[in-house]
Amino acid sequence: MKARVHVMLKDGVLDPQGEAIRHALGALGFDGVDGVRQGKVIELDLADGTSRETVEQMCEKLLANTVIESYAVEVG
Amino acid sequence: MKARVHVMLKDGVLDPQGEAIRHALGALGFDGVDGVRQGKVIELDLADGTSRETVEQMCEKLLANTVIESYAVEVG
Numbered sequence: 689m690k691a692r693v694h695v696m697l698k699d700g701v702l703d704p705q706g707e708a709i710r711h712a713l714g715a716l717g718f719d720g721v722d723g724v725r726q727g728k729v730i731e732l733d734l735a736d737g738t739s740r741e742t743v744e745q746m747c748e749k750l751l752a753n754t755v756i757e758s759y760a761v762e763v764g
Numbered sequence: 765m766k767a768r769v770h771v772m773l774k775d776g777v778l779d780p781q782g783e784a785i786r787h788a789l790g791a792l793g794f795d796g797v798d799g800v801r802q803g804k805v806i807e808l809d810l811a812d813g814t815s816r817e818t819v820e821q822m823c824e825k826l827l828a829n830t831v832i833e834s835y836a837v838e839v840g
Contacts, residue, residue: 694805712826718818720811729770729805730785735796744795748814750788 689736691743691751695752727757735752765812767819768838771828772803803833 697703698725707751730751732743743761752759773779779801786800806827808819819837828835 718794723809725807727805731801
């Protein structure tokens with residue numbers, strides 16, 4: 689089975705990488721880009737029957753720094 | 765309006781970061797993790813009416829290195 693985890697910086701945490709993308713898009717002539725946030729997506733190929741709770745534990749223990757990052761799990 | 769872009773390494777391109785995550789999950793006692801791929805997710809806050817084609821141009825020109833990366837655009 690597959691699971692996908694999105695890890696994004698929490699609101700209020702500065703995102704210099706996203707800001708750099710926003711600036712570069714403007715320099716390339718793309719107007720109307722009001723904000724950019726960059727995060728990570730992690731695709732996991734797991735043994736069948738792995739529970740969503742297990743994937744959430746992976747996030748808490750390794751995949752996300754929950755002080756500054758939030759995560760969302762999609763299973764299946 | 766919001767758009768979300770996923771950028772993943774193409775199949776066949778080595779992903780050492782994903783491999784490091786897979787190894788670390790095993791060391792933490794999570795069994796059955798057969799594969800991990802890590803990519804980027806970019807959330808764009810755009811002017812209303814921006815077309816999907818415009819976002820795809822942003823991917824082609826800046827957000828993805830299309831030699832080694834594939835991208836997927838979700839609009840709205």
